[in-house]
Amino acid sequence: MSLDKTPQKISKLFDGVAYRYDLLNDVMTGFSHRITRKLGLNLVGVKPNSRILDVATGTGDFPILLTKSHNVKQVIGIDISENMLHFAKLRTKNQSKIVYEYGNALELNFEANQFDLITIGYGIRNVPDTLKVLTEMNRVTKSGGKLLIVEATPPQSKYLNFLTHFYFKSIVPLVASLLAHNGEAYRYFAESVYQFPIAPKFCKIINSAGWVNIKYKPLYFGTVTIFLAEKP
Numbered sequence: 001m002s003l004d005k006t007p008q009k010i011s012k013l014f015d016g017v018a019y020r021y022d023l024l025n026d027v028m029t030g031f032s033h034r035i036t037r038k039l040g041l042n043l044v045g046v047k048p049n050s051r052i053l054d055v056a057t058g059t060g061d062f063p064i065l066l067t068k069s070h071n072v073k074q075v076i077g078i079d080i081s082e083n084m085l086h087f088a089k090l091r092t093k094n095q096s097k098i099v100y101e102y103g104n105a106l107e108l109n110f111e112a113n114q115f116d117l118i119t120i121g122y123g124i125r126n127v128p129d130t131l132k133v134l135t136e137m138n139r140v141t142k143s144g145g146k147l148l149i150v151e152a153t154p155p156q157s158k159y160l161n162f163l164t165h166f167y168f169k170s171i172v173p174l175v176a177s178l179l180a181h182n183g184e185a186y187r188y189f190a191e192s193v194y195q196f197p198i199a200p201k202f203c204k205i206i207n208s209a210g211w212v213n214i215k216y217k218p219l220y221f222g223t224v225t226i227f228l229a230e231k232p
């Protein structure tokens with residue numbers, strides 16, 4: 001089944017689950033998504049006074065974490081879902097270092113060579129053209145700047161693949177329909193994980209977009225992967 005990932009479709013999907021997104025994330029990952037972002041930031045290394053772009057920011061987990069635990073200059077969070085941005089803004093009142101804006105990852109509304117670090121958490125699998133987004137992110141990054149991607153990925157072992165497929169396809173939509181009355185949206189999320197390339201293949205796509213020094217770290221039996229890269 002090919003998934004419709006046009007921004008119109010995806011923004012509607014996330015608009016519909018925004019009010020329960022944080023709760024569902026905690027329940028479905030057993031809070032591990034919080035640790036994963038922290039680990040990603042530690043691995044990429046956040047330089048003091050960095051200017052950071054968080055693409056597909058959702059309800060703002062990366063900007064909140066970055067301003068709490070790192071000495072950053074500014075974090076701009078962009079997203080195509082107005083409802084996700086609404087909840088992000090509610091969570092970060094009085095934080096002058098964070099700016100949230102409507103913005104599409106496929107056409108970043110920024111001039112070239114602006115950011116020290118680009119982050120994208122659980123966002124890249126929702127775009128229709130990953131190469132285009134990776135190329136856009138590369139364009140707006142300064143030379144020597146870094147990229148951090150955290151994404152849900154299909155495990156490489158076929159036994160684990162079978163088990164996690166069951167979890168994502170049966171349990172996740174069931175919990176989502178109970179908590180957010182939106183099993184449909186989470187059926188999409190499950191399918192999108194399984195259509196995402198395995199980690200080594202995705203590293204090649206990152207490289208095609210102009211990034212170098214690409215590394216990846218599979219976590220939780222490969223169901224989540226942290227990808228790191230650098231702009232030459």
Ligand SMILES: C[S@@+](CC[C@H](N)C(=O)[O-])C[C@H]1O[C@@H](n2cnc3c(N)ncnc32)[C@H](O)[C@@H]1O
Binds near residue numbers: 014058060103122
């Ligand atoms: C699963 S949520 C992740 C939110 C957040 N980054 C996190 O770590 O929890 C995916 C987000 O990607 C956003 N998104 C999907 N396609 C996008 C695009 N083309 N441009 C910008 N944001 C997009 C969705 O609206 C949604 O808020």
